[in-house]
Amino acid sequence: MSKIFSRDSWSEIIQALSSNWFRTLLTAFGVLWGIFILVILLAAGNGLENGVKQGFSGMATNSMFMWAQTASKPYKGLPKGRRYNFKIGDVDAIKQNVPNLRFVSPRNQLGGFRGANNVTRGLKTGAYNVYGDYPEIIKQQPMDITSGRFINYADINDKRKVAIIGESVKTGLYDPGEQPIGTYIKINGVNFMVIGTYKKKSNGGGDAEEAQKEIYVPFTSFSQAFNMGERVGWMAITAQDGSSITKLKDQVFDVVKSRHSIHPEDDRAVGSFDLYEEYSKINGLFVALNFVAYFVGILVLLSGIIGISNIMLIVVKERTKEIGIRRALGATPWSIRAQVLLESIFLTIISGMAGIVLASGVLALVNYFMEGMDTSDMMFLNPSVNIGVVLIALLILIVSGLLAGLIPAQNAIKVKPVDALRTE
Amino acid sequence: MLYFSIMIEIKDLHKSYRTGNNSLHVLKGINFTVSEGEMVSIMGSSGSGKSTLLNILGILDEADEGTYHLDGTEIKNLNERVAAKYRNKFLGFIFQSFNLINYKSALDNVAMPLYYQGVNRNVRTEKAMHYLEKVGLANWADHLPNELSGGQKQRVAIARALASDPKVLLADEPTGALDTKTSYEVMELIQGINDEGKTILVVTHEDDIAHMTKRIVNLQDGIILDDSEVKQVRAKDAMKKALAHV
Numbered sequence: 001m002s003k004i005f006s007r008d009s010w011s012e013i014i015q016a017l018s019s020n021w022f023r024t025l026l027t028a029f030g031v032l033w034g035i036f037i038l039v040i041l042l043a044a045g046n047g048l049e050n051g052v053k054q055g056f057s058g059m060a061t062n063s064m065f066m067w068a069q070t071a072s073k074p075y076k077g078l079p080k081g082r083r084y085n086f087k088i089g090d091v092d093a094i095k096q097n098v099p100n101l102r103f104v105s106p107r108n109q110l111g112g113f114r115g116a117n118n119v120t121r122g123l124k125t126g127a128y129n130v131y132g133d134y135p136e137i138i139k140q141q142p143m144d145i146t147s148g149r150f151i152n153y154a155d156i157n158d159k160r161k162v163a164i165i166g167e168s169v170k171t172g173l174y175d176p177g178e179q180p181i182g183t184y185i186k187i188n189g190v191n192f193m194v195i196g197t198y199k200k201k202s203n204g205g206g207d208a209e210e211a212q213k214e215i216y217v218p219f220t221s222f223s224q225a226f227n228m229g230e231r232v233g234w235m236a237i238t239a240q241d242g243s244s245i246t247k248l249k250d251q252v253f254d255v256v257k258s259r260h261s262i263h264p265e266d267d268r269a270v271g272s273f274d275l276y277e278e279y280s281k282i283n284g285l286f287v288a289l290n291f292v293a294y295f296v297g298i299l300v301l302l303s304g305i306i307g308i309s310n311i312m313l314i315v316v317k318e319r320t321k322e323i324g325i326r327r328a329l330g331a332t333p334w335s336i337r338a339q340v341l342l343e344s345i346f347l348t349i350i351s352g353m354a355g356i357v358l359a360s361g362v363l364a365l366v367n368y369f370m371e372g373m374d375t376s377d378m379m380f381l382n383p384s385v386n387i388g389v390v391l392i393a394l395l396i397l398i399v400s401g402l403l404a405g406l407i408p409a410q411n412a413i414k415v416k417p418v419d420a421l422r423t424e
Numbered sequence: 425m426l427y428f429s430i431m432i433e434i435k436d437l438h439k440s441y442r443t444g445n446n447s448l449h450v451l452k453g454i455n456f457t458v459s460e461g462e463m464v465s466i467m468g469s470s471g472s473g474k475s476t477l478l479n480i481l482g483i484l485d486e487a488d489e490g491t492y493h494l495d496g497t498e499i500k501n502l503n504e505r506v507a508a509k510y511r512n513k514f515l516g517f518i519f520q521s522f523n524l525i526n527y528k529s530a531l532d533n534v535a536m537p538l539y540y541q542g543v544n545r546n547v548r549t550e551k552a553m554h555y556l557e558k559v560g561l562a563n564w565a566d567h568l569p570n571e572l573s574g575g576q577k578q579r580v581a582i583a584r585a586l587a588s589d590p591k592v593l594l595a596d597e598p599t600g601a602l603d604t605k606t607s608y609e610v611m612e613l614i615q616g617i618n619d620e621g622k623t624i625l626v627v628t629h630e631d632d633i634a635h636m637t638k639r640i641v642n643l644q645d646g647i648i649l650d651d652s653e654v655k656q657v658r659a660k661d662a663m664k665k666a667l668a669h670v
Contacts, residue, residue: 008539019527325523328484330512330540330588333504413504418484421523 013343016315027311028351030304035355035393038297039385043363045293047383049286054381060103060140060238061279064245066252066272067234068260075263084260084269086232088223093259094235098251100243103140106232108132108222110188119173119215121185126172130187130215132222140236141200148181148196155218161225163192167199168212185215190225192217245276298396305348305400312344312408320415327417337409344405345398352397356390430493431592431623432458432481437490439476450476451487452646458592458625463618463656465626465634468643475596477643478627482515482594483507495591512540516585520597522577524569530580531556531565537588555583559613575606582613586622593617593624599633604666611636612659632662 017024071082091106110130111118117125131137135151146167155162163185165173174180180194192215200211222228237252239245253270256262262269316323323336363383370381439451450473458464468474479485480492483499492499494514502510516537517523524533535552543551556562559579561572569577578598585593595614599607611633618624618638626637634640635657642650 008545015527321523322525325525326536326540327508328482328511328517328523329537329584330508332508332540335540416484418479421484421519 009339009342012339013346016319016339016343017347023311024347027308028347028354030307031301031348031351031397032304032355032358034297034301034304035352035397036359037300038293038393039356039359039390040362041293041297042290042389043359043383043385045286045289046385047380048289050381050383052282052286059142059275062102062241062245062276063140063236063238064249064272064274064276065234065236066249066256066270069269069271071262071266072268073263073266075266076261078261084262086235086256087230087259088232089230090232090256090259091235094237094252094255097255098248100240100248101237101252102240103136103236103238105134105137105140105236106219106234107137107236108219108226108228108231108233110222110226119169119185119187121173121183124173126169126213128166128169128172128213128215130217130222132219132226132228133216134219137216137236140238143198143200146197146199148194150196150198151216151218156220159220159224160218161190161192161221162195162217163187164196164198164216165194166212166214167197168209169215170197172213187215187217188226192221239276246274246280249274301396301400304351305404308344308348308401309404309407312340312405313411315343316340316408316412319412321421323412323415324417324419324421328421333413336412340409340412341402341405344408345401348397348401348404349394352394356393429460429495430457431460431462431495432456432625433491433493434481435491437477437480437492438488439473439480439485440488450646451480454490454646454648456641456648456651458623460591460623461618461621462639463615463624463626463637464639464641465628465637466641466643467629467631467634469629471645472643473646474627474643478594478596478625481592481625482517483511508540512537512588514591516588516590516593518578518581518585518593518595518598520600522569522574522581522601524577524580524584526569529566529568530561530572530583533569533580534583534587536584541588552583552587555586556580558586559583573606574602575609578602578606578610579613582610582617586617591623593622595624595626597628598626599628599630605663607633608659608663608666612663615656615659632657636662 068084068086070080071078071084072080074080086106088106091104094104095101108131111128115127115129117127118130119126119128133151134156135153138150145164148164150164151162154160165180165185170180173185174183180197183194184191185194186192198216200214217225223231237245237249239248249272253272254264256270257264257266260269323331326336327333363385366383434454434456437451437454437456438449440447440449442448454477466474466477476485480487481494483494483502486501494510497510497514499510524530525536528536531549531552534555535548538548538551553562553565556565559582561576561579561583564572564576564580569580572580578601582598593614598614599610602610607630614624614626615636624637626633628634635654636659637654638656639651639653641648
């Protein structure tokens, strides 16, 4: 075995391969192309995945949103079609009765899609979504605080009338260059002091522009200022890492149903949107995409390998006489077989490496051109393959080089020396 | 010269080839002994079985019946690995068509048997160079076979056959592809090697070449017709005569 890695074996291989450069290059191209396609496909899949997932980035994907609808079944003497609202007490009840929940954030909302103007500042007015929120919401729906701060518990407890406004709100209500912090805006006739500004990424392909047109105020101040009483519009609930919200949500619904006298089997009374389920679907899509990339890439690679195998068969045939000479001079069958195998593996690995380098070059080029663009809404980001994939590809190459050489090597030692020498 | 040990000993050797339903009996009981230091030629018309005999002697082929001892070792039912080892250790081959590897330099060609012996690179190069000098081609060490003349190719092949320091040299029509003058030069070289004590077997159908050995074995239809010692004609003298004739 030690012979395999000696300088002599390698110079033999180089000599044999370089004796017909053109053919060697053509053969190598098959594998180069295969591994190139494999890497590019994987990287493109990765880029798409990165692009789509950047919408979820930082977002607590293990979350759901739920809101009150109408009871669809009569229960305990109450009619169907009855309206009800979540109450602030539900939050604590959920927290106490359902384990493994990380955040339970009650929310209230003013305004909405194409709402009327509801915010004024001096002569300027605008229509914005106004949310009453707890400080945890920033961990569930991430945003970058660009100046000032976000809501804290002091705001909640003291029912401070403070507001955090989006960048678009700022451009709508303020003159360019004007500093909003410390100024007042009037929401539905109530004055709030601006204490911070934020910028949000789009929510999983949502409207990025709309996402900046929001105003956040403390939940308690919101309830008081806009006469919500104990009502809660909807809730954002996040489970702890390691337990899935999809499994916990039924327990949450049960708590809510029992507190509001709703039939336990009334599935339509509580509306919900399970972000985790959606996220899992998208994840599944990318697993499938990855599989397709591997499938296609490996098939293309396979055709390259068959090419190598074919050429090695021809090489062995051509060198029948040489093999005969070598055997007459004392080459053992193993050394003949090893040479054919090494040649095939060497050729595969070198061309495979070239393919990987070429693909990396193309990816680097793509990344270089994408760097200058704003990629936040491109659905395509940072196409890349990790080193693990490259190592797997390399392993596939070694194994396939071995396989490609196997049949030719066997052919080579099947030749009897005396027959080989007789070939003129 | 005194013959000390028996180098090749074959007894009652049979070999037949099967082609379809027909069996061709090529060797029909050959008995034949060669002592160390002998120089023997095997003659016979084509189809007499001389190449088959040489292949068996060269462990390239195996006999159906009979025994073959090479330097006291019985050659029988060898697997390919051992056969390769014996070929390397005991035998040096010289072919009619030289059989050099055409993408290797003369030096690398000569070094090949040593490579298969596992000799390290420096020693190999040194030894190969030594044998190239011996055949007078030291200046051609870096040349590829197709840059050499036929005579030079055959000398490289002879150097290669000698490189592993074998017990026996087997030459299959070594001058078959060469003109008379070059033939005689090659034979002169082979005679010189024999003078140093190497056992040599030459298969030929040329009378003049056969007479440059010390013993002629005549093969016909698979049996030995005649086996007699002859007075060796030195190749150098034959050359002088030939030149004078011209």
